[in-house]
Amino acid sequence: MTGAALSIACPCGQPSAELFGVAEAVARLSALAAPTGETELLPLSACAGRVAAMTCRAAQPMPFFDNSAMDGFAVSLADFAGGGPRTLPVCGTAAAGQPGIDRLVPGACMRIFTGAPIPPGADAVAPVEQVVERLGRVTFGEPPRRGAHIRRMGSDIAHNEVLVAAGTRISARHVGLLAANGYSSVTVNRRPRVGIFSTGDELVGRGQGRGAAQLHDANRPMLLMMAAQMAADTEDLGIVPDDFAEMRRFLDLHACRFDLLISSGAVSAGGRDFLKSAFLSAGGLIDSWKIALKPGKPVMFGRIDNSVFLGLPGNPMAAWIGFELFGRAAIDRISGAAARPAHPVRAVAENPMPCASGRREYVPVRVVSQTLRGQPRIARVGHGGSASLQPLCQADGVAVVDATTGDVDAGGELDFLPFVQGVLQ
Numbered sequence: 001m002t003g004a005a006l007s008i009a010c011p012c013g014q015p016s017a018e019l020f021g022v023a024e025a026v027a028r029l030s031a032l033a034a035p036t037g038e039t040e041l042l043p044l045s046a047c048a049g050r051v052a053a054m055t056c057r058a059a060q061p062m063p064f065f066d067n068s069a070m071d072g073f074a075v076s077l078a079d080f081a082g083g084g085p086r087t088l089p090v091c092g093t094a095a096a097g098q099p100g101i102d103r104l105v106p107g108a109c110m111r112i113f114t115g116a117p118i119p120p121g122a123d124a125v126a127p128v129e130q131v132v133e134r135l136g137r138v139t140f141g142e143p144p145r146r147g148a149h150i151r152r153m154g155s156d157i158a159h160n161e162v163l164v165a166a167g168t169r170i171s172a173r174h175v176g177l178l179a180a181n182g183y184s185s186v187t188v189n190r191r192p193r194v195g196i197f198s199t200g201d202e203l204v205g206r207g208q209g210r211g212a213a214q215l216h217d218a219n220r221p222m223l224l225m226m227a228a229q230m231a232a233d234t235e236d237l238g239i240v241p242d243d244f245a246e247m248r249r250f251l252d253l254h255a256c257r258f259d260l261l262i263s264s265g266a267v268s269a270g271g272r273d274f275l276k277s278a279f280l281s282a283g284g285l286i287d288s289w290k291i292a293l294k295p296g297k298p299v300m301f302g303r304i305d306n307s308v309f310l311g312l313p314g315n316p317m318a319a320w321i322g323f324e325l326f327g328r329a330a331i332d333r334i335s336g337a338a339a340r341p342a343h344p345v346r347a348v349a350e351n352p353m354p355c356a357s358g359r360r361e362y363v364p365v366r367v368v369s370q371t372l373r374g375q376p377r378i379a380r381v382g383h384g385g386s387a388s389l390q391p392l393c394q395a396d397g398v399a400v401v402d403a404t405t406g407d408v409d410a411g412g413e414l415d416f417l418p419f420v421q422g423v424l425q
Contacts, residue, residue, distance in 0.1 A: 019292040021403070022360050026329045028287055029301045033308045035336035036259060038190035044179055047170045049231030050188040051335040056164040058181050061154030066118040068094070070149045073109040073131060073138050074122035080143035087139045094119050109138050118150055125149035157181070167338035169231075192334040194227045195258040195307075196220060197237035199247070199266040199275060200314065205239060218389065219264035219312070219319045226323050227262070230331045242266065247278035255282065255305035259334045262327060265314030268298045275311055279304060292403050294361040296322045308334070315387045321362050321398075344400060344415035349408045350379040353399070357406035364395035365416065378416055395419070 020028065039053040068074070074094065080086055091108035094101045096115035104110050104121035112118075112125060124144040132139045157163070163181055164174050170186065178186065203217040204210050217239060227234045235258070240250050247266075254261065266275035267289070279286065284304035291299045296318035300311030308330055312322040332340065350368050355361045365378040378399055382391030397418035401408060408414055 019290050019297070019359070020288050021292050022325060025288060025291045025293075025299070025301070026326060029308070029310065029326050030329050030333045030339075032287060032301060032303055033260070033330050033333040036190045036192065036334060039187050040190060041185050041187050043185050044175050044183065047175060047186050047188060048172070049229070050170050050186075050191070051231075051337045052164050052166050052168045052170060052174075053187045053189045053336065055162055055166045056178060056183060056186060058157045058159055058161045058163055060181070061159045062157040062181060063151050063153055063155065065153050067096075067151050068112045068114055068116050068118060068125050068149060069151050070125055070127040071113050072125045072127040072149065073140075074104060074112045074119050074125050075109045075140070075144065076104055076106065076121055077123050077143060077146055079107055080140070083143060085139060085141050086143075087137050089137050090133075092119075123147065123150075165338070167336060169332075169335070169337050189336040191231055191233040192259045192331050193235070193257070194232040194260045194262065194331065195235045195237045195254055196223045196227065196262045197250070198239045198264050198314075199242065200239070201242045203239050203265075218316045219314070222316065222320065222389075223262055223264065223312075223323055223327070226320075226327065227331060230328065230335070232260075232331050232335075242274060244274045244278050244281075247274050248281050251278060251282040251284070251304060255284070255307050258307045260310065260330055261304070261307045262310045262312065262323070264312045264319045267300045267311040267313060276300065279309070279311075284309060292359045293321070293325070294356070294359040297359065299326060301326070316389045317364075317387065317392060320389065320392060342417060344417050345376065346413050347376045347378045347399065347416035349399075349410055349412050349414060350377045352410050353380055353401070353408040353412075353414075354384075355401040355405065355407055358403055360403045361401040363399040363401060364391040365397060365399045366394065367396045367418075375413075376416060376418075 079088060088109040090111055091105040092102055092110050094110055094112040094116040096113055098116060101117050101119045104119045110119050123146055125148060126140055126144045127149060163177050168174065198217050198220045202214050204214050205217055210216060220236065224234050224236055237254060240247055263275060266273040279302065282304060284302050286300060286302040288301045290297055295315060296313045298313055299322050302309045310326055310330060312319045348371055353363065364381045366381050367376045368379050369377045371377060381395045397416055400415040400417060
C-alpha cells in the first residue's frame with residue numbers, strides 16, 4: 001500500500017480505516033520520532049546499552065608494537081642461511097610488559113613469551129612446541145618463515161580507524177575494544193524518557209488484592225523491563241481506569257513529560273475503549289491505528305504535546321509483539337541508534353501451521369531438529385491466542401508468516417527470528 005492510500009482521513013486527526021503493513025508502520029512511527037540531540041560524557045563502566053553520540057576512532061595503531069603471538073624463541077633468519085637444522089644458544093629473555101628489550105645477538109636466539117615486544121634484530125618466532133631445548137641451547141629442525149608468529153604493529157587496527165560508529169548501541173564487546181585503545185569515557189546520547197501505563201478497570205497492580213472479575217496487570221511490568229533493557233529512562237505511570245475524563249486528565253498531566261508514552265489496552269473500537277477519543281480531545285494527533293498484524297491489529301501511533309505515542313493492545317502477547325516491532329524502533333530512533341533491520345533465517349515447518357492471509361502473523365515456535373541442509377525445523381507453541389505469554393516463554397523464537405502466505409504446510413519454508421536472551425534477533 002502506498003502512503004497516499006493510507007493518509008489520515010480528515011483534519012480531526014482520525015486515521016483512515018486502511019491497514020498498514022508492518023514495515024510501513026515501523027517507518028511511519030520512526031518518522032514521528034526524532035533523536036533528542038542531547039549528549040553526556042560517561043565512563044566506560046556506565047555505558048552499557050547507551051548509544052554512542054560520536055564516532056570513536058583509534059588514537060593509535062593496534063597492536064601498539066610488534067609482539068609475539070606465541071611462547072617460543074625469537075630468531076634472525078640470517079642465522080638459517082642455507083637451510084637445514086640449526087642449534088643456537090639462548091642469549092636472553094623477552095617477557096610481556098618488559099621495556100627495553102635487548103637486541104638479539106647474531107648467532108643466538110632469545111626466549112620470548114606471548115605478548116612480549118619483538119627484540120631488535122629478530123624477524124621470526126619459533127613456537128616452543130616446534131623446537132628442542134637442552135642445556136641452554138635450542139635446536140630448530142627447519143628455518144621458520146619470515147614474520148612467523150609476530151603480530152605486527154597496526155595489523156589489527158590502523159591509526160584513526162573506526163572503533164565504534166556513532167549510533168552504535170554499546171555492549172561489552174565495544175567497551176572492551178575502547179578500553180584496549182585507551183578510552184576511559186564515551187560521549188553518548190541522552191536516555192529517552194519513556195512513560196508506560198496500562199488501562200482498564202479489570203486490572204490490579206502488583207501487591208493489590210484481586211477481585212473476582214479482575215486480572216493482574218502483566219503488560220506494565222513487562223513493557224517497563226523491555227524499555228529498561230534498551231537503556232531507556234522509564235517511569236511507571238500506573239493504571240488508568242476506563243473513564244474518558246480520567247484518561248483526558250491523565251494525558252494532560254503526562255504528555256509533556258516524556259519522549260515516548262506507551263500504553264496497553266483501550267485502543268480497539270469497544271464501547272469502553274476511551275483512549276482514542278481522550279487522546280484527540282487532549283490535542284493528540286493520530287497518525288495510524290490499524291496494522292496488518294496478528295496478534296495486535298489495533299496499534300495506535302501519534303504525537304501528543306512533546307511525546308510520541310504508542311498505544312498497544314491489551315492482550316499480553318500482542319503487547320509483547322507490538323513492543324518488539326514498534327517500541328524498539330521508536331526507542332532506537334529517539335536514542336539516535338542506527339536502524340536494526342531484522343535478519344530472519346529460513347526454517348522448515350515441522351507440522352502444518354494454519355495462518356489466515358491478510359495480516360502478517362508472528363507465531364511462537366520451538367526448534368525441534370535441523371534439516372540435512374542445516375535449516376531449523378520449527379513447530380508451533382500454543383494455540384494461537386494473544387492473551388497468554390506462556391507460548392512465548394516456551395519458544396525458541398518467532399516464525400513470521402507473510403500476509404499473502406496463508407496456511408503453511410508441513411515441510412514448507414518460512415522466516416524464523418530466533419530469540420537472543422529473550423529478544424528477537
